[in-house]
Amino acid sequence: MKKIFIYLLFLSVVILTPLILCQFMEFDACRMVNTDYYSYIASAAIHLGLFSIALFFLWKKDFMETLTGIGFPGDTKKTIIYTVVGLFVVFATLVVFDFVATVVGFNDQAKIVEKVFSLPWYILLFAIFLAPISEELFFRALLVPRIGIVFSSIAFGLVHVAYGSTVELVGAALIGVILGFVFKLSRSITPCLLIHIIYNLISVTIMRLLV
DSSP: OHHHHHHHHHHHHHHHHHHHHHHHSOOHHHHTSOHHHHHHHHHHHHHHHHHHHHHHHHOOSSHHHHHHHTTOSOOHHHHHHHHHHHHHHHHHHHHHHHHHHHHHTOOOHHHHHHHHHHSOHHHHHIIIIIHHHHHIIIIIIIIHHHHHHHHHHHHHHHTTGGGOOHHHHHHHHHHHHHHHHHHHHHTOSHHHHHHHHHHHHHHHHHHHHTO
16 A cells, blocks of 8 residues: 555655656747646645655554544544633634744744735635645654654745745744644544635635635
């Protein structure tokens, strides 16, 4: 089974390599493609890579044992409690951080809103429902036990560099810290997935409909 994840990782590299080359070299074929599509395809390739690497190292003897190893689905009552408390802590932390960023003068959240408004609906659906799966498997289930909450959270923040926002980078890292603690305390990836999906859904909805 692990060979499949190696093949998927190879596929992500094959997809990503020409996209990177197009950013640095002036090929005629590159000019024929909308640059927005480069970023969409590159993002999908990166998440495929994260998903493949995570499952390669997390894979046990079979599918069910692998799910058990990452605590999925876990105890229902504990999942609900950790999800609700985790969401509250995430939003409370970001409200405080947003206030501090505004006072200090580096709140560039407008860049995030502008980016979200520019994304087509299928990319938003990907960001809400699919990206959290690869990110939680990689940054929480794989990295937290191996390199700790702090370093995995820094790495999680850095993958959000495409927004071009300092607030997004730091905010994502803070969320990573909270999700890291949720994963360690609950011993389950399920509340992390739910928090991530619900947070993305609420954030995108607010930015698209209310801002």
